[in-house]
Amino acid sequence: MIESPISLDSLRRSRGTFADSIGLPPEVYSDEQFHRFEMEAVFGAEWLCVGRQEQIPNVGDYLSVTRAGEPLIVVRSADESIRVMSAVCQHRGMCLTANTSRSDDDMLDPPDLESGSARSFRCPYHYWVYNLDGQLVGAPEMARTTGFEMSDVQLPTLAVEVWQGFIFANLDHAAAPLAPRLSKLDEALANYNVESLITVDPMTIPDVPFNWKIMVENFMEMYHNSRLHHGIHDFAPSSGAWYQDYEPGDAAMFGFNETLEPDGGFNPTFKALFPPLPGTTMQERQRVVFALVAPSLLMGFQSDSAFWFYVDPTGPTSHALSMAYIFPASTVDLPDFGETLEEAIAGVSNFNRQDMPTNVATQAGMQSRFAPRARYSWQEGVLAHFNSWLVERYEAADGT
Ligand code: FES
Ligand SMILES: [Fe+2]
Numbered sequence: 001m002i003e004s005p006i007s008l009d010s011l012r013r014s015r016g017t018f019a020d021s022i023g024l025p026p027e028v029y030s031d032e033q034f035h036r037f038e039m040e041a042v043f044g045a046e047w048l049c050v051g052r053q054e055q056i057p058n059v060g061d062y063l064s065v066t067r068a069g070e071p072l073i074v075v076r077s078a079d080e081s082i083r084v085m086s087a088v089c090q091h092r093g094m095c096l097t098a099n100t101s102r103s104d105d106d107m108l109d110p111p112d113l114e115s116g117s118a119r120s121f122r123c124p125y126h127y128w129v130y131n132l133d134g135q136l137v138g139a140p141e142m143a144r145t146t147g148f149e150m151s152d153v154q155l156p157t158l159a160v161e162v163w164q165g166f167i168f169a170n171l172d173h174a175a176a177p178l179a180p181r182l183s184k185l186d187e188a189l190a191n192y193n194v195e196s197l198i199t200v201d202p203m204t205i206p207d208v209p210f211n212w213k214i215m216v217e218n219f220m221e222m223y224h225n226s227r228l229h230h231g232i233h234d235f236a237p238s239s240g241a242w243y244q245d246y247e248p249g250d251a252a253m254f255g256f257n258e259t260l261e262p263d264g265g266f267n268p269t270f271k272a273l274f275p276p277l278p279g280t281t282m283q284e285r286q287r288v289v290f291a292l293v294a295p296s297l298l299m300g301f302q303s304d305s306a307f308w309f310y311v312d313p314t315g316p317t318s319h320a321l322s323m324a325y326i327f328p329a330s331t332v333d334l335p336d337f338g339e340t341l342e343e344a345i346a347g348v349s350n351f352n353r354q355d356m357p358t359n360v361a362t363q364a365g366m367q368s369r370f371a372p373r374a375r376y377s378w379q380e381g382v383l384a385h386f387n388s389w390l391v392e393r394y395e396a397a398d399g400t
Contacts, residue, residue: 267347
């Protein structure tokens with residue numbers, strides 16, 4: 001139990017629907033103490049997406065990620081199951097996946113999401129070696145140390161669940177399973193074959209200068225589509241937004257934005273650049289789906305492709321943002337795939353050029369003494385759903 005620095009009564013006013021709730025208190029976007037509370041209440045207790053299963057297809061393949069401030073290794077272990085374990089060496093705490101061959105100059109560059117293939121993990125500091133299950137299997141010059149047994153030393157593990165190809169980890173081993181709480185989203189995505197989609201060119205921006213919730217809100221609400229993105233979003237106007245109702249216990253919030261024509265696309269042609277996703281209906285080809293598996297996995301599905309974003313708070317006013325496209329194998333195999341992908345990425349960057357400065361300016365505004373508690377339009381109803389989900393977590397952690 002950890003006490004919320006903002007009163008629960010105040011937070012509870014953000015529970016409900018767009019019609020009857022108000023925005024969260026502005027301090028939740030910048031207060032240091034509230035950030036620490038939220039890291040425990042939300043990120044220390046919930047399922048956090050750490051990657052996709054097809055990124056580590058073979059035994060020994062691994063991703064090195066940080067979530068909730070914890071350096072982690074996501075690895076395909078010897079029995080082909082996926083394990084998520086701490087990357088903190090149990091000798092004196094060096095991070096196993098740190099790259100010690102980087103020069104001083106490199107250290108100034110932000111590291112990318114690192115990945116690779118390993119037979120074991122050797123700590124660069126004193127060469128303690130761990131196998132793919134995190135068991136210590138080598139430790140030089142420790143034979144004279146009283147009572148030291150390698151078999152006693154194991155990298156701490158996290159609970160793991162794979163849903164639709166996305167790998168989730170939870171610091172709380174007693175957490176309720178995730179999949180049963182995603183059944184409505186499963187139904188909405190049934191024709192998209194999400195499990196079989198393939199991640200292409202994932203990248204991480206380590207220091208996005210605004211609170212993680214501002215990113216989630218901007219990604220999920222469609223009210224701004226016809227306003228901030230006026231002109232470039234006209235193929236999918238805000239008037240075509242619709243959100244699934246949220247009930248306590250749901251782990252996902254999602255909605256649809258109808259497009260004026262089938263096979264629309266976020267690029268200057270307003271048309272899909274790749275073939276439609278196999279198996280989707282005409283109705284599905286005429287809308288975009290935006291989904292959040294709270295707190296940190298954001299997904300978008302268009303007629304011809306899908307994409308994921310992971311948000312990971314790094315402080316009260318900053319987060320790391322990872323992103324990638326996911327495509328069917330049949331699209332990735334097209335001869336002009338690389339070229340078309342570049343065109344698609346250039347198209348999406350037109351939206352980012354408007355969204356990112358808006359988010360930075362929202363962060364500044366929410367730190368003002370004149371910061372509001374929002375009233376919401378129906379076109380941003382999902383924000384009330386997200387707030388309701390958050391308030392449930394704040395309440396559960398506070399326990400008062
Ligand atoms: S800190 Fe890892 S071997 Fe010493
Ligand atoms: Fe936007």
